[in-house]
Amino acid sequence: MGKCEQCIIKQFNSLKTLSEEELIRISSCKTSRIIKKGDIIFEEGDTLKGIYCIREGICKLTKLSSNGKDQIIKLVVKGELIGQRSLVSDESVNLSAIALNDMEVCFIPKTEILADLQKNTAFTFDVLKEMAMDLKEADDIIVNMAQKSVRQRLAETLIYINDNFGTKPDGTLSVLLSREDFANIIGTATESTIRVLSQFKKEDLITTIGKQIKIIDLDGLSRVE
Amino acid sequence: MGKCEQCIIKQFNSLKTLSEEELIRISSCKTSRIIKKGDIIFEEGDTLKGIYCIREGICKLTKLSSNGKDQIIKLVVKGELIGQRSLVSDESVNLSAIALNDMEVCFIPKTEILADLQKNTAFTFDVLKEMAMDLKEADDIIVNMAQKSVRQRLAETLIYINDNFGTKPDGTLSVLLSREDFANIIGTATESTIRVLSQFKKEDLITTIGKQIKIIDLDGLSRVE
DNA sequence: TTATGAATATGATAATTATCATATTTCTTT
DNA sequence: AAAGAAATATGATAATTATCATATTCATAA
Numbered sequence: 001m002g003k004c005e006q007c008i009i010k011q012f013n014s015l016k017t018l019s020e021e022e023l024i025r026i027s028s029c030k031t032s033r034i035i036k037k038g039d040i041i042f043e044e045g046d047t048l049k050g051i052y053c054i055r056e057g058i059c060k061l062t063k064l065s066s067n068g069k070d071q072i073i074k075l076v077v078k079g080e081l082i083g084q085r086s087l088v089s090d091e092s093v094n095l096s097a098i099a100l101n102d103m104e105v106c107f108i109p110k111t112e113i114l115a116d117l118q119k120n121t122a123f124t125f126d127v128l129k130e131m132a133m134d135l136k137e138a139d140d141i142i143v144n145m146a147q148k149s150v151r152q153r154l155a156e157t158l159i160y161i162n163d164n165f166g167t168k169p170d171g172t173l174s175v176l177l178s179r180e181d182f183a184n185i186i187g188t189a190t191e192s193t194i195r196v197l198s199q200f201k202k203e204d205l206i207t208t209i210g211k212q213i214k215i216i217d218l219d220g221l222s223r224v225e
Numbered sequence: 226m227g228k229c230e231q232c233i234i235k236q237f238n239s240l241k242t243l244s245e246e247e248l249i250r251i252s253s254c255k256t257s258r259i260i261k262k263g264d265i266i267f268e269e270g271d272t273l274k275g276i277y278c279i280r281e282g283i284c285k286l287t288k289l290s291s292n293g294k295d296q297i298i299k300l301v302v303k304g305e306l307i308g309q310r311s312l313v314s315d316e317s318v319n320l321s322a323i324a325l326n327d328m329e330v331c332f333i334p335k336t337e338i339l340a341d342l343q344k345n346t347a348f349t350f351d352v353l354k355e356m357a358m359d360l361k362e363a364d365d366i367i368v369n370m371a372q373k374s375v376r377q378r379l380a381e382t383l384i385y386i387n388d389n390f391g392t393k394p395d396g397t398l399s400v401l402l403s404r405e406d407f408a409n410i411i412g413t414a415t416e417s418t419i420r421v422l423s424q425f426k427k428e429d430l431i432t433t434i435g436k437q438i439k440i441i442d443l444d445g446l447s448r449v450e
Numbered sequence: 451t452t453a454t455g456a457a458t459a460t461g462a463t464a465a466t467t468a469t470c471a472t473a474t475t476t477c478t479t480t
Numbered sequence: 481a482a483a484g485a486a487a488t489a490t491g492a493t494a495a496t497t498a499t500c501a502t503a504t505t506c507a508t509a510a
Binding site for chain 2: 466467468469470475476477
Binding site: 063065066067069071073084085088089091094095117118119121124125127128129131132133134135136138139140141142143144145146147148186187 | 288290291292294296298309310313314316319320342343344346349350352353354356357358359360361363364365366367368369370371372373411412
């Protein structure tokens, strides 16, 4: 199994602030896990015994609404940690994590992380910093949900995915989501999402190849009203 | 001026984890400020030189949407801190803070708080814990915004205010908001808010005395669909 | 390969919410 | 106490979005 202290992934998250020594200790008790597309890493209400560091793949963090629909709160990719919030609050997780493609994740037991949170101020502060960023992003999402149309939210979601996760060689978005997933991100009915995508096609803002989406006018998309 | 180490307010926020010594140091450089109803404590984009501890009164945290409407992200009352997020991220504030009634706040310079964040792990961890709670609440708001009707969101907002901030002796909600404020919390037009409040009145879920609102059927409100 | 189910697509219609107009009430100031 | 401004209230109508029905395409396994 790989060693944390040599893992490049840690550069992208708070684990980078840990000392060589601390990383070796974590490495010795971490476990690696392969997760298939569609599989659940953890589910809303679960009591997590640690956090996950994503080595490969992408997953969605969702929350079930009382009307029975899932809301996607965040897409999480290679390099990021998940499960920190519930670890810090010492509560059950408030979100489910579901793989969008095949993944490899490392599980780090709660006790190890808590030990570092108690001793290493730089680590705690970095986790705090990341959470402050998440909170800021959440504020932005709230405003978008509250104030923008489905059309605008879909346009912004496409831009977000393009800017943050990039495209494949053929120009299609590298994160492949179903129309239903898009609907669950922007908080609308699947049919509405499909309809707006069709509009965007007619307006030459995007093209589609099967379920793949290719942005052909990023500027136009950003000006959607 | 009051002394932090003797201030009861600190029990309700992360400052409670500071030592007597640390509190005395903070006390010596804090400044107290009286803020009138409607006044701005800080504005989106400002660079804060510290954080505020609310000794008295209530304020709203708002964010301006690109369509020109304000969204209220959170109501903050006596005992809570504001400005921590931007201090931690070392960024300009992403929200504006506006007094909903006359307030008294204490301003604590950034350097003092950062010093404690560097030395006192318990303090850092408590700030982290609070932020994890804020993040969880933000997730809930996202789901509500995305999945629930204006009617449901207004009902839940009334319940939230009742449960968290209580009522006056006459039974009306102790936090007095304009209809426009309500609209800016639930993300709808002011007229829609007024219309739904009228419906709630007809359904005997609430009564109104001027702009004051009194919940008369909490159970019914919680079952609104 | 074909059959079978799932995902995507589109039409028709209903429900929700926004917008604009206009009263009416309440608050503030003089 | 009266005037003017601001907030609340309600009607009429338009715009947005959801829902239900039904094709059509796509993917996957027998």
